[in-house]
Structure formats: structure tokens, C-alpha cells
Amino acid sequence: MKRFDGKVAVVTGGNSGIGLATAMAFAREGASVVITGRDETSLKKAEGEIGGSTLVLRADVSQLAELDMAMGKIGERFKQIDALFVNAGIAKLVPFDQVTEAVFDETVAINLKGAFFTVQKALPLLRPGSAVVLNASINAHKGMPGTSVYGSTKAAVVNLAKTMSADLASRGIRVNAISPGPVESALLSRGRMSEAELKETRDWIQNQVLIKRFAKSDEIAEAVLYLCSSASAFVVGSELIIDGGMTL
Numbered sequence: 001m002k003r004f005d006g007k008v009a010v011v012t013g014g015n016s017g018i019g020l021a022t023a024m025a026f027a028r029e030g031a032s033v034v035i036t037g038r039d040e041t042s043l044k045k046a047e048g049e050i051g052g053s054t055l056v057l058r059a060d061v062s063q064l065a066e067l068d069m070a071m072g073k074i075g076e077r078f079k080q081i082d083a084l085f086v087n088a089g090i091a092k093l094v095p096f097d098q099v100t101e102a103v104f105d106e107t108v109a110i111n112l113k114g115a116f117f118t119v120q121k122a123l124p125l126l127r128p129g130s131a132v133v134l135n136a137s138i139n140a141h142k143g144m145p146g147t148s149v150y151g152s153t154k155a156a157v158v159n160l161a162k163t164m165s166a167d168l169a170s171r172g173i174r175v176n177a178i179s180p181g182p183v184e185s186a187l188l189s190r191g192r193m194s195e196a197e198l199k200e201t202r203d204w205i206q207n208q209v210l211i212k213r214f215a216k217s218d219e220i221a222e223a224v225l226y227l228c229s230s231a232s233a234f235v236v237g238s239e240l241i242i243d244g245g246m247t248l
Contacts, residue, residue: 002028002029002030003029003030003230004030004031004225004228004229005029005030007030007031007032007083008031008032008034008074008080008081008082008083009031009032009082009084010033010034010074010083010084010085010122011023011033011087012036012037012059012061012086012088012114012118013087013089014036014046015035015039015042015043015045015046016037016042016046017185017217018087018135018180018185018217019035019037019085019087019088020035020217021216021218021220021221022085022087022220022221022224022225023035023046023054024049024050025218025224025225026083026225027050027051027052029225032052032055032078033050033054033055034054034055034056034057034078035054035055035057036058036070036088037058037059037088038058038059038060040058043058055073055078057070057073061110061115061117062106062110067118067121070121071121071122074125075125078125079125080126081126081127081130082127083130083131083133083228084118084133085133085135086114086115086118086119086134086135087135088110088114088118089111089153090107091137091147091150092107092149092150093146093147093150095146096148099148099149103149104149107149108149111150111154111156111157112153112156112157112160115157115160119132119134119175123168126168126171128171128172128173129172130172130174131173131174131176131227131232132164132173132174133177133178133224133228134158134161134176134178135157136154136158136177136178136239137150137154137179137180138179138181138241138246138247140155140158140179141155141241141247154179157177158177158179158239160177161176161177161237161238161239165237166237169236174227174233174235174236176232176235176238176239176240177238177239178223178227178241179240179241179243180215180220180242180243181209181214181215181244181247182205182209182214182243182246183216183220184214184217209243209244209246210244210245210246210248211244211245213244223240227240
């Protein structure tokens with residue numbers, strides 16, 4: 001029997017990378033899947049890759065009206081959420097002295113405000129026994145150049161997993177966080193680096209990982225499904241670091 005037969009799984013930022021891999025994994029395990037994202041083109045592509053009767057919603061998690069709209073549509077169609085992967089986020093790697101107010105505000109609005117209010121707005125649909133997983137980062141723990149804003153928001157996300165657990169345990173809702181290390185799909189390729197700079201950065205990061213490689217998105221997705229499944233019923237307010245030994 002598939003682990004998520006008859007369940008509803010929602011993945012924010014489910015149109016690419018870890019989010020898409022997790023949405024596809026939920027679908028393979030029998031879940032009805034909902035993905036959200038900001039980009040219409042990648043959402044449409046993701047819908048085809050996930051298949052089935054995936055519900056695709058264009059929504060910016062930093063805009064509360066759009067979160068209300070998305071949760072309203074999920075409620076109309078499914079009435080409930082059993083697994084919520086709060087994955088939407090951005091990583092703009094900027095030297096500390098070059099961080100602008102716009103970069104700061106956008107990063108906080110999506111990575112922290114968006115995560116907080118995604119769960120709050122989903123509460124009417126999260127029934128007892130449901131699970132929430134927040135996507136943080138090893139940058140919550142490491143002082144890496146250019147990550148002052150990004151790392152700060154991800155440290156806050158790790159704390160949210162603990163404080164939300166204290167608030168929501170009485171409702172029968174479990175909250176946990178994952179902190180991935182470097183992932184093949186990831187955000188580095190979306191920056192403004194030249195090919196040479198990108199290769200130099202990738203090589204430097206890979207050298208920090210004990211097993212000398214980046215993670216695959218599917219490997220992170222497996223951790224999310226574990227934390228949303230009954231196998232992790234006694235795991236509450238925890239953080240699962242998935243970094244190939246990088247933080248060691």
C-alpha cells in the first residue's frame with residue numbers, strides 16, 4: 001500500500017528543484033498533490049511532469065491575499081491538507097556591504113513571512129494527524145560569505161519548526177524542518193555568475209562536503225516524505241540536516 005493513498009499533499013514552490021521532486025514523490029505514493037509557485041511557465045511544465053490530477057496554483061507566498069486565494073481553492077477541492085511542505089524560498093547571495101533594502105525585504109518576505117503565514121493560512125485545512133515540513137538550510141548553521149540575509153531567514157525557519165510545534169501540538173499537527181546542504185537543482189544556477197564563477201563556486205562548495213558531491217533533489221524529497229508519514233509520528237519540532245556531512 002502506498003504511504004499517502006487518500007492523502008492531500010501541498011508543496012509551495014513545487015514548480016522546480018526540491019519542491020518539484022517532492023511533489024512527484026508524493027504523487028508516486030498515492031497523494032492528491034497541490035503545487036504553488038510564482039512562474040506560470042514552470043508551473044505548467046511541472047504539472048505535466050507530476051501528472052495525475054495535480055492542482056496547480058499561481059501564488060506568491062509573500063502576498064497574504066494570494067495565500068488566502070490558494071488555501072481557499074485547496075479547501076474547495078479537497079477540504080483538507082494532510083502534508084504541507086513549506087518549500088518556497090529565494091537565495092540571493094550578496095556580500096554584506098552590498099545588501100540593499102530591497103534584497104533584504106524580498107528575502108525576509110518570502111523565506112520568513114511567507115513560511116509563517118503559509119502555515120497560519122493552512123490551519124483551517126490541517127486536520128489532526130497532519131504534518132508540516134519547513135525547508136530551512138545548512139546556512140542556518142554556517143557562516144558563509146554572502147549569506148547574511150539568507151542564512152538569517154533560514155535560522156528563523158528552524159526556530160519556527162520548534163515554536164510552531166509548541167503552538168500546534170494540541171491540534172494534533174506535527175511541525176519539523178529539513179536543512180539541506182548543496183543540491184544539484186539549486187539556486188546557484190539562478191544567480192548572476194559567469195560560467196567560470198559558477199564552476200569555481202560549485203567546486204569550492206563541493207570540497208566542503210565530506211562525500212564530495214551535491215545532493216540530488218530526490219534524496220531531499222525522501223526526507224520530506226518520511227517526516228510527513230506515520231513512520232515519524234514521534235518526531236516533533238526537530239530539524240533533519242541533510243548535507244553529506246558539510247556541517248561537520
